[in-house]
Amino acid sequence: MTYANDVPTATDTALASSLRLAVMRLARRMRQQRSDSSLTLSQIAALATLERHGPLTPGELAAHEKVQPPSMTRLVAALEAAGLATRAPHPTDRRQVLVAAAPEGLALLREDRRRRDVWLAQRLRDLPPEDLEVLGRAATVLDRLASA
Amino acid sequence: MTYANDVPTATDTALASSLRLAVMRLARRMRQQRSDSSLTLSQIAALATLERHGPLTPGELAAHEKVQPPSMTRLVAALEAAGLATRAPHPTDRRQVLVAAAPEGLALLREDRRRRDVWLAQRLRDLPPEDLEVLGRAATVLDRLASA
DNA sequence: TATTGTTATACTCTATAACTATA
DNA sequence: TATAGTTATAGAGTATAACAATA
Numbered sequence: 459m460t461y462a463n464d465v466p467t468a469t470d471t472a473l474a475s476s477l478r479l480a481v482m483r484l485a486r487r488m489r490q491q492r493s494d495s496s497l498t499l500s501q502i503a504a505l506a507t508l509e510r511h512g513p514l515t516p517g518e519l520a521a522h523e524k525v526q527p528p529s530m531t532r533l534v535a536a537l538e539a540a541g542l543a544t545r546a547p548h549p550t551d552r553r554q555v556l557v558a559a560a561p562e563g564l565a566l567l568r569e570d571r572r573r574r575d576v577w578l579a580q581r582l583r584d585l586p587p588e589d590l591e592v593l594g595r596a597a598t599v600l601d602r603l604a605s606a
Numbered sequence: 607m608t609y610a611n612d613v614p615t616a617t618d619t620a621l622a623s624s625l626r627l628a629v630m631r632l633a634r635r636m637r638q639q640r641s642d643s644s645l646t647l648s649q650i651a652a653l654a655t656l657e658r659h660g661p662l663t664p665g666e667l668a669a670h671e672k673v674q675p676p677s678m679t680r681l682v683a684a685l686e687a688a689g690l691a692t693r694a695p696h697p698t699d700r701r702q703v704l705v706a707a708a709p710e711g712l713a714l715l716r717e718d719r720r721r722r723d724v725w726l727a728q729r730l731r732d733l734p735p736e737d738l739e740v741l742g743r744a745a746t747v748l749d750r751l752a753s754a
Numbered sequence: 755t756a757t758t759g760t761t762a763t764a765c766t767c768t769a770t771a772a773c774t775a776t777a
Numbered sequence: 778t779a780t781a782g783t784t785a786t787a788g789a790g791t792a793t794a795a796c797a798a799t800a
Contacts, residue, residue, distance in 0.1 A: 578751075
């Protein structure tokens, strides 16, 4: 066993530094790409959660997005006003509300993703095959790090 | 020549999607780590710029951080009030001001970085050597993507 | 007259506290 | 009495417009 020690090694720390800087820089760059979208980052995140989980109550949505319920009330109101989400009464508990992504919201979400993917894909185009192979394997590892 | 075509291939698009999601998720995760720091992200960014470039005028700093001059005025005022930056008259042009990182600001910046590196390094510790090797090579490629 | 920085003011996003309706 | 959601209000951050000082 050569890994899973108790303290990070010098190599781990050096790798952590360079990886952190690279990921943060790239993330910032990717975030700038959606500046011509009419959706805010919070709205995109909420819509994506609704797409993935189906209809949710404002409370569930707030918990998932790590914001307070009143903030989600306003966010959902904005999405509803823009025709991107719908609010429907809960079937059994009349205190609750079910928020769902509207078809227009899903379309906008897809468009937003497509635009970002195009930017990145065009840059990937200019990389040699061996770099693409590294990135393909790294994507899995990075995602595992994010869930750790 | 099997790369650098005019349009992204299907493979590039799929890689772009998974890489984008992984990088964004990890970046969000890393950003959450500094919640116990007293610095805001804008303040950290401004301090880091001052550390890298040396003393700058508010205008240069605003241009670099992509904020408007009045916003930088407020940001610098906050840094100065917290003892993290200093303002000095420009040697030749009395309209201008030179903002520099104070030793306390540099120390806080280093502390902030250390805390984030520790979080990531602890997670790297749990990865098998082959994954670490992939990440080491990926860090360079990711950084090149960010500057593209 | 042009440029640098600041002040005045407003807008967006999110928070906490108080309130209403329902269980 | 407890819970879900909303409304009222406040604070942080950044923007535009108007202003003061200097070149």
